[in-house]
Amino acid sequence: MSTIETRGLTAHYGDFQALFGLDVTLRSGETTAIIGANGAGKSTFMKAITGLIKTAPDMIHIDGAPAGGRDAHTIISQGIAMVPEGRRLFPSLSVEENLLIGTHAKRSGPWSLDRVYDVFPVLKERRRLSGTSLSGGQQQMVAIGRALLSNPTTLLCDEISLGLAPVVIEELYRTIAELRSEGLSIVIVEQDVARAVRVADQVYCFMEGRVSLSGAAQDIALEDIRNAYFGI
Amino acid sequence: MDWIATLLQGLLLGGVYALFAIGLSLVFGVMRLVNIAHGDMIVLAGFVSFAVVEVLGLGPILSLAIVLPLFFAFGYVLQLAVLNRTLGDDLLPPMIVTFGLAIVIQNGLLQSFAADSRKLSLGEVETASIALGTDIAVGVYPLIIFATAIVTILALQALFYGTKIGREFRATSDDPEAARLMGINTKRVFAVATGVALVVIGIAGVLMAIRTTFDPLSGPVRLLFAFEAVIIGGLGNIWGTLLGGVTLGLAQAIGGAIDPQFQVMAGHLVFLAILIVRPRGFFPKVAH
Ligand SMILES: Nc1ncnc2c1ncn2[C@@H]1O[C@H](COP(=O)(O)OP(=O)(O)OP(=O)(O)O)[C@@H](O)[C@H]1O
Numbered sequence A: 001m002s003t004i005e006t007r008g009l010t011a012h013y014g015d016f017q018a019l020f021g022l023d024v025t026l027r028s029g030e031t032t033a034i035i036g037a038n039g040a041g042k043s044t045f046m047k048a049i050t051g052l053i054k055t056a057p058d059m060i061h062i063d064g065a066p067a068g069g070r071d072a073h074t075i076i077s078q079g080i081a082m083v084p085e086g087r088r089l090f091p092s093l094s095v096e097e098n099l100l101i102g103t104h105a106k107r108s109g110p111w112s113l114d115r116v117y118d119v120f121p122v123l124k125e126r127r128r129l130s131g132t133s134l135s136g137g138q139q140q141m142v143a144i145g146r147a148l149l150s151n152p153t154t155l156l157c158d159e160i161s162l163g164l165a166p167v168v169i170e171e172l173y174r175t176i177a178e179l180r181s182e183g184l185s186i187v188i189v190e191q192d193v194a195r196a197v198r199v200a201d202q203v204y205c206f207m208e209g210r211v212s213l214s215g216a217a218q219d220i221a222l223e224d225i226r227n228a229y230f231g232i
Numbered sequence B: 001m002d003w004i005a006t007l008l009q010g011l012l013l014g015g016v017y018a019l020f021a022i023g024l025s026l027v028f029g030v031m032r033l034v035n036i037a038h039g040d041m042i043v044l045a046g047f048v049s050f051a052v053v054e055v056l057g058l059g060p061i062l063s064l065a066i067v068l069p070l071f072f073a074f075g076y077v078l079q080l081a082v083l084n085r086t087l088g089d090d091l092l093p094p095m096i097v098t099f100g101l102a103i104v105i106q107n108g109l110l111q112s113f114a115a116d117s118r119k120l121s122l123g124e125v126e127t128a129s130i131a132l133g134t135d136i137a138v139g140v141y142p143l144i145i146f147a148t149a150i151v152t153i154l155a156l157q158a159l160f161y162g163t164k165i166g167r168e169f170r171a172t173s174d175d176p177e178a179a180r181l182m183g184i185n186t187k188r189v190f191a192v193a194t195g196v197a198l199v200v201i202g203i204a205g206v207l208m209a210i211r212t213t214f215d216p217l218s219g220p221v222r223l224l225f226a227f228e229a230v231i232i233g234g235l236g237n238i239w240g241t242l243l244g245g246v247t248l249g250l251a252q253a254i255g256g257a258i259d260p261q262f263q264v265m266a267g268h269l270v271f272l273a274i275l276i277v278r279p280r281g282f283f284p285k286v287a288h
């Protein structure tokens, strides 16, 4: 279990600054939703947490200890896993190989290939196919299963519902709810604000690289979110 | 019957070019790195083997026991210490750095071994041949090289598709950022890949040093043939290198049969013709 905290987190792409001093706390065992318009910096935030974008050491703390500036593979081995935007399956790997890549982080825990197949039986049937030959929803299942196989304590999900049919989205969010009940910390980036607020304990709204609103999900009015979202 | 002999000769010559090409293709396939020092590394392997033979009195084949581990370590360290820093969206920095490395290797060899041509000797195996029918014979040694090329490709195939590091090679080649997100240390993966490529280069270099003479400046020609074979076969495709090597070997053998002067030129012409018809080679693996 771990609480991840960012303190004054900034991030740049070359000369372009994408994040301007974010203070965000992802509490252990809770579900945190991050919402915001396109380009608000949601994906950049997740990339900074996972070490894909380098940060200063004290901008990110895991259980109180500075954890910024490390390589992604080190962060992942500490129990943070990501379902990246656009799924990012490996095209030259089969479904099963894509899943097995998750085990390369060498963390032990409740997740095994068999358990992923229990949760997503359709993947077992198609395990020999190329990962990218599946439907969008099935690809998303592979991306989630792959992340779970690293036995994370924190799961970051970047727009898992994008472009999927409503029934598939329901199924994915049922899985997310089960994961939460097992004690996993979950962070979701979601365009569907109502859904995000429904599944989350905490909500952060980003606007242009800053936190424009944050609070417990039950205390936040959709009205406030609309303002924080568009800055009107 | 002359023609059959020529084709056979071309086919076997293709094994040499395939062996040259595999290391180049592997490094490009895994990390999009064009190694301009490839040919010079092949020559370096010949010289290292030469030195081992001189100093320890081993035969050239036994010298592989020293050359190959040494070359793996060389590739691993070179990638970790130097080449990883040059990788990015731009193909140019690694090309420039390996171009510099090529010059360093050439001049280092000139300093240590002078400009003389060398050759490793394997005794009678070099000239032995097997008679096929009444008037065709194939050289045993070219056959050994061809078989080595095939065994090397099969071994790499097993490594890529049957092992954990092979899966990491393929995942990292597909999407290095996503690979890092899965906890893969891509810098280490690249280092192992270059180490493996250098092992293949070591095999190619020593076998080639037995087949023909070499000197400190023979690297660029080796690179050219390797490059042509890789492009013909399709960038990043390992079986493609065999096809590319054989195509090049056949073109040269046929060209040489028409007029000995025309041998190397025929290879280049076929290469250019294929570039025009199939600019991405026969089996392109890389999508961009
Ligand atoms: N690789 C990159 N290079 C340069 N700028 C980038 C890069 N990725 C993102 N940006 C910029 O950084 C800002 C934040 O982008 P980010 O992808 O984090 O937004 P987001 O909130 O995830 O948006 P979306 O809802 O579209 O996914 C944007 O202005 C974007 O244009």
Ligand SMILES: [Mg+2]
Binding pocket: A042, A043, A044, A085, A158
């Ligand atoms: Mg995004």
